[in-house]
Amino acid sequence: TETFVGHQVLRVVPKSDEDLQKVQELQALEHLQLDFWLAPRGLGVPVDIRVPFPSVQPVKAHLEAAGVSYSIMIEDLQALVDEEQMEMLRSSRQL
């Protein structure tokens, strides 16, 4: 089973064409194994990116070097997946 330990989901809201371009550059970097939950759509519209653990630092460095602000939408993805599994288990036990 695929685990997501250390994976984070970053949210970028591009404010300029330069921001948008920097985010689109990330789409082309296949070795980073990024999973765009919300793909770039335009200025002011959130872009959500699941970043595997090994790529977290390089991606943050790429954005910070370009002055592109981002927030961490999900700090620990695996914890959220585990929580969802626990909830399903509780529910089926109740059943």
Add this chain to the structure above:
Amino acid sequence: PLDTNTFNYASYHSLDEIYTFMDLLVAENPNLVSKLEIGRSTENRPLYVLKFSTGGTNRPAIWIDTGIHSREWVTQASGVWFAKKIVQDHANNEGVASILETMDIFLEIVTNPDGFAFTHTKNRLWRKTRSKHSGSICVGVDPNRNWDAGFGEAGASANPCTETYHGPYPNSEPEVKSIVDFVKSHGNIKAFISIHSYSQLLLYPYGYKTAPAPDQQELHELSAKAVAALSSLYGTKYTYGSIITTIYRASGGTIDWTYDQGIKYSFTFELRDTGRYGFLLPAKQIIPTAEETWLGLKVIMEHARDNMY
């Protein structure tokens, strides 16, 4: 024994639990609900569609599908809730009961069962089908890029290892081909609504070209009404418009194909999240999401009923 009144709609369920739910609903409502198998998936799972009908033959119909992207769990969960809601409305002679007097409703809850099973067992964030095509080193095709509408053009990927891989040829995915064959053989579907998550959007064609749909004005006005109804319940903010002007160019998409087949009322919903959980929307948000979506769906279904073409 479990019945659809004790079923927990506020929780996510496995493929088998959803199949069990379907069988219970059919058994409890033999004069309204039937279960059709429209095909088999790549891994040979049945593709089940629930049919809600009060009689007649080949009546004008409404199609709703959820879960074509398997990781979008709130959509399959909402589909389960929709199924029960249709039965309740019919029993109470309210809501969609009046629609069922003259139209049938088809609901495919798990449109990508192989992918859905995979999200429960191997990879919670799997989106695509689980097909393996010769020459591809990666598994799966994006079932929302595999339709014969601008197939292979800009707005999809030719790389089998990407999330938006369009597949080797149109309808290469049995999950897609089965719906194509069903729509063509039925021939009287008047509204087609494909439900995704997330980002709170109501979209209409086109995605593969910038040219506006011939019915663009009516679709835009109808979207405004549907979104107003949806937002009235919990204030969830939606944006609406054509795919290409609202999000981005996307080719080989479901509702572009259905619209080009002549199904005027072709829409895609992108359900919640409001920006905290993404695809991992907590189960406690399933019912409020389904309830608000239903209000938007009802506007579209009633419009289709009242504006037969």
